[in-house]
Amino acid sequence: MDSTPLADRMKNSLRFDEAKRHDDPRILKLGSPVSTLRNRVSCSTTGSSGRSVSSSGTRKSGSGSSSSRVEIVPAGNICPSGKVIAGMRSKPVRTVLSDNEMIPGMYGYGSIMPAGATPKTRRVSGSGSPESSWKINSEELKVKGNENYKKGNFLEALYFYDKAIAISPGNGRLHCNRAAVLMGLKRIPEAVKECEEAIRLAPAYLRAHQRLGSLLLILGQVENARKYLFILDQIPDEAELHKLETVENHINKCTEARRLGDWTSVLKEAEAATTRGAEASAQLFACQAEAHLKLHQLTDAELWMYKARMYEASARAYKSKLFGMISEAYIFFVQAQIENTLGKFDNACAAIERAAQVDLQSAEVIGLLKNMRLVGRARSLGNELFKSGRYIEACSAYGEGLSRDSLNLILYCNRATCWYKLEQWEKSLDDCNHALLIQPHYIKALFQKAASNVKLERWADAVREYEILRQELPYDRELAEFLFHCRVELKNSQGEDVHNMTFIRKVDLILDLDKFHTAITSYATSVILFKEAYNEQCKRMSLVMDTLSTKYRSVDVEQSPAIAAAENITILPTFKMYRYGRLVMELYIPNPEMLEDLIRHYRH
Structure with a gap:
């Protein structure tokens, strides 16, 4: 083994060949018009023996006894004073040291630091997460991510896993760890995709399969969850197994209650399933929306339908079933019923058509689709008869539609208008009340009811309906006039003086x-x-x-x-x-x- 001291080996490896210096065509003279180095700048470096080497090439010792010159070309693009190396075609010869050979305080090629300086760690602003000034490998980043995950610092953990994946995008374990963090952040659909990617990259990685099973259970997809949790005949941990059985039990009870038409129990069991494990289940949210709708709680039905649509993409990804329907089709099935109840019949028809496209085998979907088509025909026929003044026949047509859909408030209001034209005020009021039972602030029903009360001279009831309408339509001047006249008649019926009450339309x-x-x-x-x-x-x-x-x-x-x-x-x-x-x-x-x-x- 060479016994030459390491520092001398480094110095020799950097020595500039004096013989070649004068003949090297790459060297430009300081006075050359090409050179930009017009002025000599003196700088010195300290050698291993304590001597200083000046930029002019004269070596000065501490005793002043030596006159030999040593010219050093450092690493990078720094050249001997007065000379510029141009058009370098090959890298300078340099000694590469192993980690064990590195000398404290020395540094390699690249960044230039003051003598004795050491690399410093800097912080990433905002995240509080350290990032080394040199390249950190993915394993170290993974360890940092794991530490933050265990502490519950999910955003910090996500930062480190993202950095690690950027370095090693094909590492399935990193994607699985990232899925765990996304679970902690309640970003379930994203976590599902990460697990799927982990399984694609590492098909034999058992933890990725079981984590995907846990995620599918959160989405309420019991059968798909079971398949991944028990992959390769593995048994999940006791807590996860208990959660799976609990959710499955509540869904089974919910299914039975729905078959019996016990919507209160349906709501109870669906809520229990979501709170016990299926906390992001689009189909169970839609189930609660359907139960609220059947219980005439339209506002709550709209709220739960909105939540179901938030997780609809997850229901679409896996063809799980609920109540004998593909989950995605069931969501459209419930949406069609809600839109119909809101009086948005065209939107309802579009939703049920989409449900049929997803699941043409479902008897419920096909049944509702056929029924809505028949209701649509009855509505169209009734409208044509009404326009031609055949009000009795129009009432029959609307009645045919209501026999197929008892929650269709459009048909109730249309028939109420027919009864009004036939001067059958009580029947008109009855149909208006049916419509308002379904949707309490339905404008058309309120107007028709107020008009019928006016014909029956029930002034207090008419005033009440018009006041409700005024809250919905505060800038409607015609409505304001209707309300004024009803108030006048009410006061007059109570024996009050109304001679000075005049409605002024122009100001x-x-x-x-x-x-x-x-x-x-x-x-x-x-x-x-x-x-x-x-x-x-x-x-x-x-x-x-x-x-x-x-x-x-x-x-x-x-x-x-x-x-x-x-x-x-x-x-x-x-x-x-x-x-x-x-x-x-x-x-x-x-x-x-x-x-x-x-x-x-x-x-x-």
């Missing part, structure tokens, strides 16, 4: 100060509303004044800044009441009842 808009003074002095009592055109509260108060049927005038402060300044208007909307030109009342955003009482008080 005078005052634009200049002179007209404003004329308006407040020309009448015994004048009510002025100061408003802005695009202020929502101002719009609402204008409608309140319409329903109170009070003669009033308005001032748009944007168009009439002089009036607003003269009256010192700082809050909108503002009501002011004048008697013979004198201000007697000023209110800021009052409630309708207070405003009506004050107007009545000051007017008399």
Whole structure:
């Protein structure tokens, strides 16, 4: 073995051949027009013996006794002082040291650091996760990810696994670990895809199969979960096995309750299955939506259907079954029923058609598809008869459709309109009530019911229906007029004086100060509303004044800044009441009842 000291070997390997230096065509003279190094810059490096080597090539010892020159070409692109090596075609000869031979404080080719400097670790901002300034191998990153996963730091663990996969994308175990982190983050569909990738890369990796089984159980796909959990005759751990059996038991009870039409029990068992393990099951969410719909809880049905659609892609990936239907088809099956109940018949037909495309073998899907087609025909026939004035026949056609679909509120409302045309007000009310039982705020049913109550002179009921409609349609002036007339009739039926109650459809808009003074002095009592055109509260108060049927005038402060300044208007909307030109009342955003009482008080 060579006994030459390691430092001398390194120095020799970097020595520049003096004989070749003068003849090397790659060397440019300092004064050459090509060279950019016009000025000599003196710098020195310390050798192993304590001597310094200057850039001019003169070696100075501590005693000053030596005059020989040593020229060193360091690693990289740094050349001897005064010389530039151009067009290098081959790498410089250099000594490569093993990890065991490295000398503390020394560094290799590449980054240049001050003498004695050592590589430092830097932090990744925001994540708190360390990343070495040199390349870390995937195994080290995996270890870091595992440590964070065990501590519950899922986002940090995901960061390290992502880095490791970027280095080793074909490592199935890394993808399986990433799936575990995504499970912890409740990103179940993504976790399923990671497990599938892990199995593709490492088909014999048992942990990936069992993790995928756990994920499928969370999605409520019991049969598919069982296949992966018991892969290669392996038995899952006791907790996972208990969860599988519990979820399966609740789904079986749910299936039986649904067959019997016991929707309360269906809801109970479906909720139990989701809370005991199948917490991201699209088909069980759809089952709860269907149960709420059958129990006439439409808002809850819409909420659970929304959740089902969030995980619909997972149900599509694996052809599991629930209630004898492919899971994806069942979700469309329930959606069709909900859309139909909401009065969106065309959307309902589209949903059931999609369900049939997924599962044409399901008796329930095919049954509903045929039924909805027949209901659609009955509806079309009824509409044609109604347009031709054949109201009795139209009632029969709509009735035929209702015999096939007792939750179709469109048919109830259409038949109610026919009864109204036939002056059979009670039957019209009955069909409206059926529709409102299905959907309490269905606009068409509320209008028809209010109109029937008006014909029956049930003023209190008519006022109640129109007030509900006003909440749904606050800017409908025609509706405001209907409500006003019903209130007048109600007061009249109760013996109250209604002679001064007049519905004013047109409001005078005052634009200049002179007209404003004329308006407040020309009448015994004048009510002025100061408003802005695009202020929502101002719009609402204008409608309140319409329903109170009070003669009033308005001032748009944007168009009439002089009036607003003269009256010192700082809050909108503002009501002011004048008697013979004198201000007697000023209110800021009052409630309708207070405003009506004050107007009545000051007017008399």
